Amino acid sequence: MPSRRSLLAQILAAPLLAASARAGGSAAEPSLPPTPVMGQMHQVDIQGFAFQPATLTVAPGDTVVFTNRDAAPHTVTADSGAFDSGRLATGQTIGMSFNARGDYSYYCALHPRMRGSITVA
Ligand SMILES: [Cu+2]
The missing domain is CATH 2.60.40.420 (Cupredoxins -  blue copper proteins)
Structure with a gap:
């Protein structure tokens, strides 16, 4: 069933997306003053x-x-x-x-x- 496979893909991808978002955020730190x-x-x-x-x-x-x-x-x-x-x-x-x-x-x-x-x- 295609919809179930795509849901599984989203679950697996979520931690990777969260990790890359954190890494990008800490590298740039746009909201923190120097x-x-x-x-x-x-x-x-x-x-x-x-x-x-x-x-x-x-x-x-x-x-x-x-x-x-x-x-x-x-x-x-x-x-x-x-x-x-x-x-x-x-x-x-x-x-x-x-x-x-x-x-x-x-x-x-x-x-x-x-x-x-x-x-x-
Ligand atoms: Cu002491």
Whole structure:
């Protein structure tokens, strides 16, 4: 029956069409402004049971990369709960993008006296 065969063909073709549409969309990204791609990278080292630098000002769209350079594990946890790196082992890195302006104070959940803040301005 021709109609059933064509229906089957459509079902088989659907995932391929969806995949190619996704690939085309991500390659072109016509709806995204270039700002997030152009954002700067900033580095915060976690070393000696401290965030270095402890205070940092970035622009909207910038990314802050936290690297744990201590032998002990640490976290990067926002006071507000807006972000939480989870446990970072020695040498582990996590990048966080900041898009909304504001002050983001954070601490280490394992060593709460470790504090830092990011200002997005
Ligand atoms: Cu810690």
